[in-house]
Amino acid sequence: MSDAKKSVWAATSIVLSVAAVFGGLKVRQHTDIGSIQAVGKDSSTSHMLASRSNEVNVPAADYFYELSLKLKEQYVEPVSDDQKLASGAIRGMVASLGDPDSVYMDNDQFKAFLNARVGKFEGIGADLVLTTESHAPAPKTAGQIPDGEMGADEALVFVREIPKVQVASIVPGGPADRAGVQVGDTVESIDDHWVVHSDLIRKFRLASKKFNDKKITRLELEKLRTELRAKFERSIFPGKAKDRLFMGKSGVVNVVWNRSGSIKKTRIVRAPSSLEGFSDKQGTIRIPFVEKSADQLKAAIRGKGSITIDLRNNTLGDVQAMKQCLDVLVPKGTYGYFVTKRHDKPTPLIVQKGNPNPPKIRLVVDRSTRGIAEAFASALVSKGVASGSTSEMGGDPCSRQVVQLQDGSGYTLVTSKYQASVTSQVVSKRGGVK
Amino acid sequence: MKSISKLFSFGAVILACFVFGFAWPDLQRGKLPSSHAVNSLFGVRSGAAASPEQQFSHAYTKILTDYIQPVDPTNLKYAGMEGLMSALGDPHTVFMPPRAAEAFNDETKANFGGIGARLGTDSLGAKIVSVFEDGPAAAAGIKAGSIVTAVDGKSVTGKEIDEIVTMIKGKEGTTVHLTVVQSDKPRPVVLTIKRARIIAPTVDSKYLAASQVGYMSVLSFSEPTAAQFDHEIAKLEAHPLKGLVIDLRDNPGGLLDSAVDMLSRFFENKLVVKMKFRDGHEESAQTIPGLLHEFNYPIAVLLNEDSASAAEIFAGCLHDYGRAKLVGTHSYGKASVQNVFPLIDQSSAKITIAKYFLPFTPFFGRKVDQDGVFLTGGLEPDLKAELPPSTIIDPEDPKTDNQLWKAIQLLNPQAGAK
Numbered sequence: 001m002s003d004a005k006k007s008v009w010a011a012t013s014i015v016l017s018v019a020a021v022f023g024g025l026k027v028r029q030h031t032d033i034g035s036i037q038a039v040g041k042d043s044s045t046s047h048m049l050a051s052r053s054n055e056v057n058v059p060a061a062d063y064f065y066e067l068s069l070k071l072k073e074q075y076v077e078p079v080s081d082d083q084k085l086a087s088g089a090i091r092g093m094v095a096s097l098g099d100p101d102s103v104y105m106d107n108d109q110f111k112a113f114l115n116a117r118v119g120k121f122e123g124i125g126a127d128l129v130l131t132t133e134s135h136a137p138a139p140k141t142a143g144q145i146p147d148g149e150m151g152a153d154e155a156l157v158f159v160r161e162i163p164k165v166q167v168a169s170i171v172p173g174g175p176a177d178r179a180g181v182q183v184g185d186t187v188e189s190i191d192d193h194w195v196v197h198s199d200l201i202r203k204f205r206l207a208s209k210k211f212n213d214k215k216i217t218r219l220e221l222e223k224l225r226t227e228l229r230a231k232f233e234r235s236i237f238p239g240k241a242k243d244r245l246f247m248g249k250s251g252v253v254n255v256v257w258n259r260s261g262s263i264k265k266t267r268i269v270r271a272p273s274s275l276e277g278f279s280d281k282q283g284t285i286r287i288p289f290v291e292k293s294a295d296q297l298k299a300a301i302r303g304k305g306s307i308t309i310d311l312r313n314n315t316l317g318d319v320q321a322m323k324q325c326l327d328v329l330v331p332k333g334t335y336g337y338f339v340t341k342r343h344d345k346p347t348p349l350i351v352q353k354g355n356p357n358p359p360k361i362r363l364v365v366d367r368s369t370r371g372i373a374e375a376f377a378s379a380l381v382s383k384g385v386a387s388g389s390t391s392e393m394g395g396d397p398c399s400r401q402v403v404q405l406q407d408g409s410g411y412t413l414v415t416s417k418y419q420a421s422v423t424s425q426v427v428s429k430r431g432g433v434k
Numbered sequence: 435m436k437s438i439s440k441l442f443s444f445g446a447v448i449l450a451c452f453v454f455g456f457a458w459p460d461l462q463r464g465k466l467p468s469s470h471a472v473n474s475l476f477g478v479r480s481g482a483a484a485s486p487e488q489q490f491s492h493a494y495t496k497i498l499t500d501y502i503q504p505v506d507p508t509n510l511k512y513a514g515m516e517g518l519m520s521a522l523g524d525p526h527t528v529f530m531p532p533r534a535a536e537a538f539n540d541e542t543k544a545n546f547g548g549i550g551a552r553l554g555t556d557s558l559g560a561k562i563v564s565v566f567e568d569g570p571a572a573a574a575g576i577k578a579g580s581i582v583t584a585v586d587g588k589s590v591t592g593k594e595i596d597e598i599v600t601m602i603k604g605k606e607g608t609t610v611h612l613t614v615v616q617s618d619k620p621r622p623v624v625l626t627i628k629r630a631r632i633i634a635p636t637v638d639s640k641y642l643a644a645s646q647v648g649y650m651s652v653l654s655f656s657e658p659t660a661a662q663f664d665h666e667i668a669k670l671e672a673h674p675l676k677g678l679v680i681d682l683r684d685n686p687g688g689l690l691d692s693a694v695d696m697l698s699r700f701f702e703n704k705l706v707v708k709m710k711f712r713d714g715h716e717e718s719a720q721t722i723p724g725l726l727h728e729f730n731y732p733i734a735v736l737l738n739e740d741s742a743s744a745a746e747i748f749a750g751c752l753h754d755y756g757r758a759k760l761v762g763t764h765s766y767g768k769a770s771v772q773n774v775f776p777l778i779d780q781s782s783a784k785i786t787i788a789k790y791f792l793p794f795t796p797f798f799g800r801k802v803d804q805d806g807v808f809l810t811g812g813l814e815p816d817l818k819a820e821l822p823p824s825t826i827i828d829p830e831d832p833k834t835d836n837q838l839w840k841a842i843q844l845l846n847p848q849a850g851a852k
Contacts, residue, residue, distance in 0.1 A: 017448060020449070021454055025456065025458055060511040063515060071783075074785045076710075076787055082485070084521050085518050086490045088517045089490050091521075092514050093493060095513070095517070097497070097503075208557070208583075209589075211558075221558075341502055406486070411493070413501055
């Protein structure tokens with residue numbers, strides 16, 4: 001073997017060995033990030049706690065492992081339920097996003113949520129959302145108060161937004177519907193418990209500022225303070241309020257609603273109710289955007305020259321199902337984008353094969369058209385393949401993932417928002433990474 | 435032939451490198467890869483379920499990569515750890531990320547100067563609850579009931595009370611400017627106060643002549659508390675006494691020894707509290723002989739949800755041995771001992787390592803739900819009395835304090851009859 005050939009061999013083998021090491025590491029990370037748990041009992045020498053290394057950034061998985069171990073070793077009662085710890089940690093992470101659409105749900109909450117996705121409601125028979133109709137600029141860095149310049153007035157008025165509980169859709173003929181509740185109503189109180197929201201707190205802060213500037217009297221301020229205290233005495237937080245309306249198959253709730261300023265009192269008996277799944281009545285089609293929707297849609301449009309799609313009371317659809325529906329309904333092409341605020345490129349909503357002979361589509365939407373259904377409607381109308389006014393919709397065309405955990409709890413995570421078109425500004429405003 | 439064995443050994447080296455890389459995360463810890471990891475390498479799913487750790491890692495990665503907004507990985511990790519520790523439902527077992535851990539250290543170590551006043555919550559800022567005699571605040575003319583709305587020109591309206599106290603405290607000898615709203619002045623005044631080292635009195639008393647009841651408030655349990663207690667008892671016993679009210683409302687506790695000392699005035703050689711540790715071993719505290727005092731009158735103890743720890747032990751013992759009736763609302767329910775474990779990234783884990791047990795009362799530790807909302811725990815009062823939130827207490831008139839008034843009536847049913 002010549003020297004040249006030898007050195008090529010040597011170089012190749014070195015490169016291959018190094019690649020193998022990294023390959024092994026990579027495969028390992030892929031196969032099992034949490035494998036550290038399965039290691040035997042002899043872990044009393046705690047890596048994270050005892051380490052003298054200067055490495056401060058402990059990987060999250062290690063952190064989880066070490067902290068669980070510490071609890072098991074030290075906590076006054078035996079800790080054996082690892083799943084409870086994991087679910088708690090996930091709950092903490094999701095909650096830190098401060099996003100009313102990305103939420104952790106315990107076992108019962110998640111079950112009710114999954115049932116509602118396929119049209120089986122309990123509670124008052126309505127989908128409820130936590131909404132912040134922002135008065136103040138909403139915090140845009142995931143649950144944080146925005147940094148940067150803020151005037152004194154804004155600082156005073158700014159309180160961490162506490163969302164309101166709002167009706168997003170209603171099961172026709174369900175308990176809420178019979179009680180006269182409407183989409184868009186917000187919950188003021190439940191069973192005499194005030195549902196906490198930021199408006200009153202903000203009002204009080206403004207008043208105390210006015211008082212400092214001597215624009216109102218102490219008496220006026222005291223009055224407001226008394227009102228605020230009395231309300232807080234009997235109060236309930238929005239998440240819990242939502243549960244009381246969304247869950248349970250029996251019992252009575254007394255709900256006071258706010259319909260654009262006017263107060264409406266109702267007494268509602270909780271009961272199971274169901275939203276029609278996929279249906280096709282005289283050419284009017286309802287699509288729930290769940291697993292089989294696309295097949296059903298394909299069958300329903302066969303041989304029809306024109307159809308009407310009713311997307312009212314449609315809030316919980318799934319993005320994959322929606323894409324499949326587009327595929328059977330409309331010709332191939334790009335139907336807008338899913339955008340994020342992560343400085344990454346918008347993901348185009350592409351119909352690959354498509355339907356070369358689409359029917360004429362008329363859409364029926366209203367404020368109860370929300371989430372993926374709203375994205376679907378916008379996509380059709382913006383591309384000109386459907387008619388109908390989409391100006392009055394839920395205003396939240398977001399795509400969210402749903403993740404179920406082993407113990408039956410689960411969470412949702414908003415991943416992107418639909419936008420019919422993108423400007424270069426949206427693609428990357430700041431460029432660069434923070 | 436030679437080249438085949440060459441190729442073979444070359445392959446073996448590459449394979450060894452791969453195995454090394456695969457096992458590296460474990461080797462760093464001085465261990466071998468788990469069977470789970472090896473199985474999943476060959477596509478075997480050991481048990482269909484993902485382990486709790488995997489679910490956590492999966493969620494962590496998913497949020498970082500898929501959430502609509504960028505998320506700071508460190509904050510996310512800490513939020514996860516906070517959630518992990520709060521999953522036990524014990525409000526005292528908490529994760530403290532670096533910044534909170536630092537503040538906690540400051541609190542326990544540093545000796546700050548203050549203005550010599552006790553502050554309470556108020557929606558406008560902080561309310562002056564009481565002013566210490568001879569302190570800087572008293573010298574500047576601040577009276578109880580005034581409200582601090584700004585500190586050094588910065589509005590404190592809406593701030594947490596702890597935060598306001600931190601703003602007011604500072605190095606001894608430095609000055610602080612307080613904007614104060616006083617009920618007798620039409621507009622807020624700005625006062626300049628020099629901070630000083632404050633030794634707060636922990637016991638205060640007052641003889642309520644109209645009902646012939648002694649009133650004593652114990653604000654916390656520190657070293658001089660027992661001696662101050664004796665001193666104030668002597669003062670009260672100079673008057674005819676139909677009863678004694680010991681006010682432990684807002685008393686966060688303090689030294690267990692001091693509570694034991696005070697209880698030794700009531701009974702000797704009796705069990706005060708038993709501490710049970712995880713490994714089953716127990717420690718207990720008993721009252722000391724030779725300190726007995728004769729209390730010839732009934733006693734009532736006032737409690738609220740901010741009465742905690744040593745205050746609950748003191749009240750609970752008096753109650754368990756039949757020496758006092760408890761009046762007010764349920765107490766906090768601090769019936770445990772914590773240890774703080776520092777972690778290498780400057781954060782720390784505060785973990786409950788033992789539980790307190792009173793002589794007869796069943797375990798009274800506080801339980802909360804995952805939002806931190808109170809579920810159960812604390813000492814239950816014999817006589818329940820709420821203090822409506824908008825109550826304005828006139829220190830000169832016990833009737834304005836519903837809880838105190840109920841206690842007085844319990845001790846002296848004739849009180850207020852005239």
